[in-house]
Amino acid sequence: MARQITINPITRLEGHGKIEIFLDDQGGVEDAYWQVVELRGFEKFCLGRPAEEMPRIVPNICGVCPSAHHMASVKALDDLYSAPPTRTARLIRELEYNAFYIEDHYIHFFFLAAPDFVMGPEAQPAHRNILGVIGKLGTEIGAKVIDIRKRNRDIIRLVFGKAPHPEGGLPGGVPRGITEEERETIIKTADDSVAFAMFALELFKDLVLKNEKYVDLIKSPSFSLATSYMSLVGPDNQMALYDGKVRVVDSDGKQTALFAPTDYVDHIGEWVEPWTYIKLTHLRNPGWHGFTEGPGSAIYRVGPLARLNVADRIATPLAEKERQEFFTVLGKKPVHATLANHWARLITALSAAEQNQRISREPDLTSKDIRNMKLSLKKVGVGCVEAPRGTLFHHYETDDQGLLTRVNLIVATQHNAAPICMSVKKAAQGFIKAKKPREGLLNVVEMAFRAYDPCLACATHHLPGGMPLTLVLRDRQGELVEVIRRPEEQ
Amino acid sequence: MKPPLLLGMGSPILSDDGVGLYVCRALSGKVPGVEVAETFLAGLGLLEIITDRPALFVVDAAIVSGKTPGSVFVMEREAGFLHLFSSHGVGFFELLALGKTMDLAMPPLIRIYGVAIEKAVSFSEELTPSLSAKVDEIAWFVRRDIQETLGREGLLAL
Numbered sequence: 001m002a003r004q005i006t007i008n009p010i011t012r013l014e015g016h017g018k019i020e021i022f023l024d025d026q027g028g029v030e031d032a033y034w035q036v037v038e039l040r041g042f043e044k045f046c047l048g049r050p051a052e053e054m055p056r057i058v059p060n061i062c063g064v065c066p067s068a069h070h071m072a073s074v075k076a077l078d079d080l081y082s083a084p085p086t087r088t089a090r091l092i093r094e095l096e097y098n099a100f101y102i103e104d105h106y107i108h109f110f111f112l113a114a115p116d117f118v119m120g121p122e123a124q125p126a127h128r129n130i131l132g133v134i135g136k137l138g139t140e141i142g143a144k145v146i147d148i149r150k151r152n153r154d155i156i157r158l159v160f161g162k163a164p165h166p167e168g169g170l171p172g173g174v175p176r177g178i179t180e181e182e183r184e185t186i187i188k189t190a191d192d193s194v195a196f197a198m199f200a201l202e203l204f205k206d207l208v209l210k211n212e213k214y215v216d217l218i219k220s221p222s223f224s225l226a227t228s229y230m231s232l233v234g235p236d237n238q239m240a241l242y243d244g245k246v247r248v249v250d251s252d253g254k255q256t257a258l259f260a261p262t263d264y265v266d267h268i269g270e271w272v273e274p275w276t277y278i279k280l281t282h283l284r285n286p287g288w289h290g291f292t293e294g295p296g297s298a299i300y301r302v303g304p305l306a307r308l309n310v311a312d313r314i315a316t317p318l319a320e321k322e323r324q325e326f327f328t329v330l331g332k333k334p335v336h337a338t339l340a341n342h343w344a345r346l347i348t349a350l351s352a353a354e355q356n357q358r359i360s361r362e363p364d365l366t367s368k369d370i371r372n373m374k375l376s377l378k379k380v381g382v383g384c385v386e387a388p389r390g391t392l393f394h395h396y397e398t399d400d401q402g403l404l405t406r407v408n409l410i411v412a413t414q415h416n417a418a419p420i421c422m423s424v425k426k427a428a429q430g431f432i433k434a435k436k437p438r439e440g441l442l443n444v445v446e447m448a449f450r451a452y453d454p455c456l457a458c459a460t461h462h463l464p465g466g467m468p469l470t471l472v473l474r475d476r477q478g479e480l481v482e483v484i485r486r487p488e489e490q
Numbered sequence: 491m492k493p494p495l496l497l498g499m500g501s502p503i504l505s506d507d508g509v510g511l512y513v514c515r516a517l518s519g520k521v522p523g524v525e526v527a528e529t530f531l532a533g534l535g536l537l538e539i540i541t542d543r544p545a546l547f548v549v550d551a552a553i554v555s556g557k558t559p560g561s562v563f564v565m566e567r568e569a570g571f572l573h574l575f576s577s578h579g580v581g582f583f584e585l586l587a588l589g590k591t592m593d594l595a596m597p598p599l600i601r602i603y604g605v606a607i608e609k610a611v612s613f614s615e616e617l618t619p620s621l622s623a624k625v626d627e628i629a630w631f632v633r634r635d636i637q638e639t640l641g642r643e644g645l646l647a648l
Contacts, residue, residue, distance in 0.1 A: 045503070045613035060503045060530060107534060131591050142592045150538055 019424055019449065027434045032425035034417070034449065043407040051080055051381070051398050054407075055169035058394070067100035067156060067166055068387035069409075071242070072394040074169030079262065080381025080396055083172030083374060088367040092159055092174045094242045095186065095359045096166070097385070099155035101241060101352035102148065102193050104388040105304075105345045108453050109200060110145050113342040117207050117214055121444050128443070141203075148196045151189045155356075158182060173371030180366050187360040193353035194318070201322060201346050208343075209329065218339040219330070222430025223448060225423050226251040226293040226336045228283060228300035229309040230415065232386045233258075239311035239351060241386045247310050248283065251294055253333045256285065261384030264393050268410065269298075278417045281410060291422055299422070302390025302415040303452060304344035309334035314347070316354035322347045338423050341451040348388075377402055387412050389453055413454040423448040494545035494645060495597075496521060496636060497536075498528040505614040506559070506607040506621050509628075510549040513605070516629040521636055523646060536585055537594070544645050546597035547636050548582070549628075552604035560624035562631055565602040599643055603632050 024030040042061065046054065055073045059066030071093065078084055085093065111130045118136055119128045134142045159174060160166030168175035178186070208214045217223065233247045234240035246264065248257040257267050269288065270279045282288045282298035289298055300306075308327075314320040326347060327333055330340055359365060383394045390412030397406035413420075427448035431441050498514030501507045511528045518526050524547075529536065540546050557563070582602075589596040605628055607621065617625070640646045 041613055057503060060501055130588060134591055139592050142588070146534070146537065146592070146594075149534065153535075153538075 019445070021424075021428050021432065021445075023432075027432075029425070029428040029432050032421070032428045032445075034421045034424050043409065046407045047404050049404050051077060051396050051402050051404055052171070054394070054396065054404075056167045058409075059166060065104060065388060067097065067104075067160075068385060068392050069394070070160065070166040070169055071097055072383040072385045072387070072392045074171070074383065075243070075385065076381040076383030076394040076396050077169070077171035078381070079383060080378065080398065080402075081171040081375040082378050083372045083376070085173050086369045086372050088177065088364050089173040089370045089372070090242075091359050091362055091365050092178060092370065095178075095356055095365070096156050096159040097242050098352040098356045098359070099152035099189075101388055102197075102349050102356075103152045103156075105349040105352075106145050106149060106196075106200065108388075109204075109342060109345055109349075110141070112450050112453065113345075114207070116443070116447055116450075117211075121217070121447060122441075125443070137203075144196060144199070148193055152193065155186060155189060170371065171375060172373065177368055177370045178366050183360060183366055186356070190353060190356035190360045194350065194357055197346070197350035197353045198318065201350060204343060204346055215329075218337050220337075220430065222427050223338045223423070223451075224336045225301070225338055225419055225426065227297065227419055228256065229306035229334055230300050230302050230391055231307040231310040232261075232384065232391060233311055234315070237310075237312035238315045239307050239313070239348075241348075241352065241355075243385070246384065246391060248300060249310050249334060251297065251334065251336070253309070257283070261393060262382045264382065264384070264395070264410070268393075270410070270414075278414055280417050281415050282418070291418060293422065299418050300415065301419045302412050303341060304348050304388075305335065305338070305341045306390060307348060307386065308344045314351050316351050316358070318354055319347050319351035322350060338448055338451045341453075345388075389413065390415050413452070416452050416454060420449060420452050420454060423452075491544060491595075492525065492542050494524045494547070494599075494636075494640060495540065495543050496524050496526045496547045496549065496632070497539065498526075499530065499548060499550040501530050503613055503615055505611050506617055507551050507611050509551045509605045509607060509617060509621060509625070512617060512622075512625045513549045513603075513629045513632060516625055517633055521633050523640070524636060534585065534588075536582070537589060540585075540597060541589060542595045543597040545599035545601075545640065545643070547601050547603070547632070547639075549603040549605065549632055551607045553607060553609050557606035559607050559618075560621055560628065561606045562628055563604050563606070564635065565604055599639070599645070601635070601639060603628075603635070 020033045021029055022031045046057065049057075055070050055077065058069040058073045061069055074093070110133065114133045115123075115128045115130060119132045121128075123132070130142070156166060158178075159176070160168040161175070208218070228248055228250045230246060230248045232240040232244035234244045237247060246257070246259050246261055246267070247255060248267070250256050259267055267284055269282050269284045271282075271288075272279055283300055284298075286296050286298055289296060291299065293299065308323060311323075314323050326340070326343060327335065330337060377398065377400075379398050379400070381396050385392050391410075392412060393408075393410040395406070395408040396404055399405055424445060427445045431444045496514060496517065498510035498512075500510040502511055508530075511530070514526050514528045520526075527539065529539065531539075552563075586596060586600070608618075616622070637646070
C-alpha cells in the first residue's frame with residue numbers, strides 16, 4: 001500500500017508558486033520572477049448570494065488565516081448596513097482579533113524565521129526546520145508556543161464559534177457576549193501572552209541581534225527594497241490592527257496619502273500581468289512606473305515592517321519601547337530591510353497581547369449591549385482590517401434585496417506581489433554568483449520570499465492552505481540549469 | 491483519552507475538494523465508538539483535534555493520475571518534516587512529526603483514506619453529480635474499514 005503514496009493529501013490542491021531565476025553568461029542573475037499559477041474566480045462564486053453569507057464563506061478561502069477575512073467581511077457588512085458595532089461589540093471583536101494576531105505571528109516566527117537564524121541559513125534543509133529549532137533550544141519552547149496559541153484560539157472559539165474558523169460575524173455586533181467568569185480566563189491568557197511576547201523578543205535578540213553576521217544579513221543591500229509603505233493607523237497615527245484610516249508613506253518616510261478605507265479605489269490600482277494569476281496593485285499616486293524602487297515608484301509594501309514604518313507610535317507601552325529600539329538598531333524610518341519583518345512581527349504580537357490586557361479589564365466588555373440592530377441597507381460596503389500579512393479590503397455591492405452584485409477583495413499578498421518579485425531578484429543577484437549555486441545560497445534567496453509569509457490561497461482567493469514552491473534556474477538561452485522543489489517531491 | 495477520531499478534510503467551497511466533509515457528514519453518529527468531525531483547517535490548527543487519541547482516520551480528496559474519481563485508496567506513511575517557506579506550508583505529516591518530537595500524545599494508529607477526484611475543481615458548495623452519487627458507497631467502505639481496523643487492533647471497546 002505504501003508504494004501508492006506519491007502525494008500529500010493536504011497539499012494536493014494547493015496554489016503553486018514558482019520562482020524563476022535567469023542567469024547571465026557569467027553565471028550571475030539577470031532576472032527573477034515569482035509566479036503564481038492558479039485559478040481565480042472567488043468573487044464570481046459569491047455573486048447573487050445574500051451579503052450576510054459572506055462572513056460564513058470567506059473564512060473558507062484559507063485554512064490558516066480565516067479570522068482576517070472574517071473580520072474584514074463583518075466590517076464590510078457594518079458599512080453595507082450602516083450599522084457600526086456597539087462599544088461592547090467592538091471590544092469583543094478587537095479581543096478576538098488580537099488573539100488571532102498572537103497565534104498567527106508566533107507560527108511564522110518559530111516555524112519559518114527561527115530555523116534560518118537558529119540553525120543558520122546555510123544549514124541542510126533536513127535540519128533547518130522547526131524540529132531543528134526544538135532540538136537545539138529544547139522542547140519546552142515548542143510547548144510554550146503551542147500552549148499560548150491554543151489559549152488564544154480558545155478566545156476565538158468563545159467569541160465566534162469554531163476556532164480558528166470563525167463564522168458568527170454579524171453586522172453591527174457579535175453573536176454572543178462575555179461573562180464575568182470568562183473574563184477571568186481571558187485576563188490570565190492576556191497576561192501570559194504579554195509574558196510570552198517578551199520572552200519571544202528576548203529570544204530574537206539573543207539569537208539574532210547578538211550575532212553580528214545575522215545583523216549584517218538583515219541590513220544587507222541585497223535584502224533591502226526602497227518602497228512606499230501602507231497600513232492602518234488610529235488617532236495620532238498610532239499603529240492600528242482592527243480599524244483606522246489607511247496611511248501611505250513614501251520611501252523617504254513622508255506621508256503621501258491618508259484616506260478612509262471606503263476610498264481605496266481612488267488610491268490603489270489593480271492590474272493583471274500575463275505571467276501571474278495574482279492581480280497586482282500599485283499606488284495611483286504617483287502612478288505606475290514599472291518595477292522600480294526609490295522616490296517616485298508606485299510600488300508599496302504592507303505587513304509587519306510596513307506597520308512600523310507607517311505608524312508614528314504604538315499605543316501600548318512595552319511595544320512602543322520595542323518600536324523605538326527597532327529604529328535605534330536598524331536606522332531611521334523607514335527601514336527598508338525586508339528581513340526586519342521578523343522583528344516587526346514580534347513587536348506587533350506584543351502590542352496585540354498588551355491590547356488584550358487592556359480590553360480584558362474594560363468594564364464594558366461584559367455588557368449585554370452587543371448588537372446594533374438599526375440596519376439600513378445602503379448597497380455598498382467596504383471593510384478593512386490590518387491582516388497579519390498586511391492591509392485587507394473587502395468591498396461588496398448589492399441590489400435592493402441585499403444580494404451581491406459585486407465583490408472585490410484586495411489581500412496582503414496582492415499588495416506585496418510586486419515587491420516580492422523585486423526582493424527575490426535582488427537577493428538572487430546579491431547571493432548567486434555561479435551557475436550551480438549551493439543549497440544554502442538558494443535558501444538565502446528564499447529568505448527574501450519567506451519574510452513576507454505570502455499566502456497563495458488568499459492571493460488567488462482559491463485554496464485552503466498548503467503551498468509548494470518551485471525554484472527554477474535557467475541560463476541566458478533559457479536552458480534549464482537546476483530545479484528545486486519545496487516541499488521536496490515525495 | 492479521547493475516542494478514535496474520523497476526520498473529514500477539505501474545502502467546503504471547492505466542490506469535489508470537500509468530498510471528505512461529505513463522507514464524514516454521511517457517517518456522523520454512525521460509527522460506534524468513533525468521533526466523527528469535519529475540518530478545512532490546515533497545519534497547526536489541527537494539533538489539538540488529533541492529539542490524545544488511540545487512533546486517527548482521515549478522509550480527504552486526492553488527485554492521483556489513473557484513478558477513477560470516487561475510488562478510495564488507503565495511505566499509510568511515516569511522517570517527515572521539511573523546511574517551510576510559508577506558515578501555510580505546515581502539512582499533515584509535518585504536524586505528526588512535530589507532535590512526536592514534542593512528546594505530545596499523537597495517535598499511534600493512523601490511516602488516511604484518499605478519495606480520487608478530477609484535477610480541475612471550481613468554486614461550488616456542492617459536489618459534482620457523479621461524485622455525489624458515490625458518497626454513500628465511499629462512506630460505507632470507510633466505516634467498514636475503520637471497524638475492521640479497530641477490531642484487529644483491539645480498540646473496538648474504547
